[in-house]
Amino acid sequence: MNKFVGGLVSPLMLALLGGLLALLLVWRGWRRAGMVLALLALGGLWLASTPWLAWTLAMSLETRSPPVPAQASPVADAVLVLGGALGAPRPPAQPHLGFGAAADRVWHAAALYRAGKARWVVLSGGSPPGSENVAPEAEAMAEVLRALGVPASAMRLEGRSRNTLENALLSLALVRQVGARRVLLVTSALHMPRALAVFQAVFAGSGVTVVPAATDAEALGDEPELRTAWLPDARSLEWSSRCVKEYLGLAQVWMATN
Missing domain, CATH: 3.40.50.620 (HUPs)
Structure with missing residues (x-):
């Protein structure tokens, strides 16, 4: 998948674009629509930064071909x-x-x-x-x-x-x-x-x-602790972004072969 496209649709970039669009809407007088969009962008960024979502997305990929000795x-x-x-x-x-x-x-x-x-x-x-x-x-x-x-x-x-x-x-x-x-x-x-x-x-x-012959498993056997699963962190955001890239790549392969 094109790396530029992958970066453009990453959770962080989508949140930034959503925030900029929200500011534009407020500036043009659509205050309520702008506030709703800003909350959606912020909420999406928070969710993508949580260990729970990052782990869930990664598990959905890693369990397809789990590593073996x-x-x-x-x-x-x-x-x-x-x-x-x-x-x-x-x-x-x-x-x-x-x-x-x-x-x-x-x-x-x-x-x-x-x-x-x-x-x-x-x-x-x-x-x-x-x-x-x-x-x-x-x-x-x-x-x-x-x-x-x-x-x-x-x-x-x-x-x-x-x-x-x-x-x-x-x-x-x-x-x-x-x-x-x-x-x-x-x-x-x-x-x-x-x-x-x-x-x-x-x-x-x-x-x-x-x-x-997979290796380098990150999610398998590493379920996040309940007390920190919903606390956002930079590593989880990066993890979620990589998962989004993988799913977009899978969609691209599917469209090219169907």
Whole structure:
């Protein structure tokens, strides 16, 4: 999904736009309508910032493909890891790899390989938009995987993709190159429903089966405490915003395939 559109319809942006429109209505003399809209915008922002709503939205996504230990995962021909987990070095100010919140993806890929679940590991992740001079994330993931015991000879790198759709489009050739017919798709549990839908749509007719191998669960097993469930906080707002993005992406895939 287009990142600009996703940001435009995030709870925070919708609340800001609603507040601005409310001010405009009051300025034009529609005071009551403006006040109602302002209350709706503020109430929506408060609700989206509560741990209860953030957890509820995240659970609705993560329970679709819950993570399982590497040893309990099915056998496949290749493990396909999506970017969004690591940041490549940006010397001289940032000479080291940056481990993001989704770095579990790389760890889980290594665990799957060491457990003998697949012979190949395909890494899909390019440079962030506007940072074309930075090494692609696939190279950063490969560096970490080598340190975790995955040999370079078992890895294939795709370093041009910038979003989930490009992950699928550009990695298909590598999957075919290694002769894989069954692929374990590794990404965060929150992102898995959308990623799986995109990959299944792109891989349709290729003879390659995509099997979810989720990791990085945030909501599962982490139900908010009753006494704080309705107290807004910045983390919950960010969490809700990511969930909204995932659902919008799922809707986009559905519209494109129906």
